Amino acid sequence: MRRTESGTFKDGDLFVNKDGVRVVSENEAETTTSIQPSDNESSLADFDVVRVIGKGNGGIVHLVQHKWTGKFLALKVIQPNVEESSRKHIARELKINQSALQCPHIVVCYQSFYENGAISIILEYMEGGSLADFLKKVNMIPEPYLAAICKQVLKGLWYLHHKKHIMHRDLKPSNLLINHRGQVKITDFGVSAILDSTSSLADTFTGTYVYMSPERICGGNYGYKSDIWSLGLVLLECATGQFPFSPPQPGGWVNFYDLMNTIVDQPAPHASPDVFSSEFCSFISACVQKDPKDRLSANELMAHPFITMYDDLPLDLGLYFTSAGNPRATP
16 A cells, blocks of 8 residues: 555555545556546545444544534544555555445445545444453353354355455454444454455455454465354353363463464364353354365355254343443434
């Protein structure tokens, strides 16, 4: 990503300036130096910052309010003057956001800008915070609610993998956002990869290491099922209240490499049949197989008995989320 004389940041066919972001064809890229705003788009001046609500991949996230509509949104601000690999992640995130992701289980990106030396991304505000925030309050999530949460995440992954050919590559509790309506949405595409087809593979080493699949840690090729491994770890962590791989001593992991070696060399974690239903145990096993060929796809997992076994219960996921008293529940 580089800055042009016109004040536009460019990375290949991606252009970003104060008026927005645009992905252009190769012929257009030779002459494009600016982006003209459309009549129905806002500028950064149209938003008032309320407060900082968190940190995303490489940026600070603010709660903002649109001056004219009163709507609350999230503003992710990224400083692009970092190493080249991180700049590529920023450009990839902007491209994925620009690809018109239209799924109720993906956080909506409204607009992106480059202004005052920073990339700013206007996102849907999920007032419940992240699943990681929620898990800190409740410690463990019962199976029926986990099934309802997982069903939504699977729908989001199915859309990404099979409709958009996108691997998320950083699926973890902090990248799953919730709201008072009981919605669960996937966010943060800073290290996602756009592939040519659902059978494509990637070989870059990026993302949050502790949720990485063994094939990624080993530095080999990996595909969409690397996200399925991460999903299995997330669900097991939510069910037990602790990360699935236990350190060899009470003091925790001695170093990063011990944890990586454990994920690669030790047997895959599993749900205890003495504590959990056979359906949940089977679902976790279908996700965290060491060999990706043995894992089920998002589409196959949506038909798993665990996903439907609690459908007849009168669950209110929105009430469950808000009952924890999350301080971010209101602006």
